[in-house]
Amino acid sequence: MGTHIIKVNASGEFAEAVREASQVLRNGGLVAFPTETVYGLAARADDPKAMARLRTVKERDGHRAFTVHIAEREEARRYADSMPGLAERFIRKAWPGPLTLIVGVADPARAPVMAGRNGSVAGAIFFENTVGLRCPDDEIARELLKAADGPVVAASANQAGHPPPWTGDEVLRDLEGKFDLLLDAGRTKYAKPSTIVRVMEGGYELLREGVLDAGNIERLSILRLLFVCTGNTCRSPMSAGLARKMLAERLGGDASALARRGVIVSSAGTSGGVGTASVGAMTVMTRRDVDLSDHASTALTPELVQQADHIYAMTRTHRDAVVSMVPSAERRVRLLLDDEDVHDPMGASEDEYERCARTIERGLKARLQEVVI
Secondary structure (H helix, E strand, O other), X not given: OOOEEEEOOOOOOOHHHHHHHHHHHHOOOOEEEOOOXXXXXXXXXXXXXXXXXXXXXXXXXXXXXXXXXXXXXXXXXXXXXXXXXXXXXXXXXXXXXXXXXXXXXXXXXXXXXXXXXXXXXXXXXXXXXXXXXXXXXXXXXXXXXXXXXXXXXXXXXXXXXXXXXXOHXXXXXXXXXXXXXXXXOOXXXXXXXXXXXXXEOOEEEEEEOOOOXXXXXXXXXXXXXXXXXXXXXXXXXXXXXHHHHHHHHHOOOOHHHHHHOOEEEEEEEOOOOOOEOOHHHHHHHHOOOOOOOOOEOOEOXXXXXXXXXXXXXXXXXXXXXXXXXXXXXXXXXXXXXXXXXXXXXXXXXXXXXXXXXXXXXXXXXXXXXXXXX
């Protein structure tokens, strides 16, 4: 049996090629396709004959699963509906992209993807209560995965022990005649494998460096919360201090528990950069076992905004200032309270600081429920 080759144009003129390739997959065939990293060899996970062929080509026994490839990050929940916060963090920041995640699955038989499918499908997808997931950042790949209309698994399109292929020609040198269809889009973007990370409760293990190195993964693993006010001497440092305490309590520990989870809570001011926490702020926070004695006012910068996963502004003016500084941050910045501003207590009485602290606590109780750690 020969391999059919379709040259595809990555500029978007590939709809008919994707339609043909998806039909091959639905009929139990094997398709080699480009991603941003390497060429993959795909099969429908719920077709036993296709999976048997894929295992033969890849010389892989029936006990090891292949990596599930998905078109959209939201599809991950079909395979692992309860993931650690760290896995959610990687998915939100790195997908679509060159990162393969291995996550735990308590009971593969109860995964949403298994509804209406028999147990043999689980062996193609899950391995020792884990699943490998990949959401490629390649338009051809993602359109093919959408059109396949079922669970798709893939491995690099090469013989076992050979280098992964960056071009269609390299795929054919290794595997011509052993699969049905090649979507040849030329050289892949990175010409390097995806990075593989195993995520456990409370941490991760870097199994293979690829496009993303250890430093990239460490930065992606960090969760940053940023609170913004004007001078960064009252409202935002109080908010950050209380948030650290509340998140640590959720984890059943102290501030060190946040550090172990890679959670960083900080604050800044649109006119910050001078001074320490105000006396009123330190006083009302001390009553709550929050120490602001070492706080130094920090000016809001584009870098701080760009790094933050969640940004909470005290007022609409502060929110607008953040968005004006970094327009792409608009979806990440919210008011601490949806329906009201947190008013500045600077220069007011201790009672006013206490009212401000209670308002902040009210906002944090709602907002921190949205933060997955």
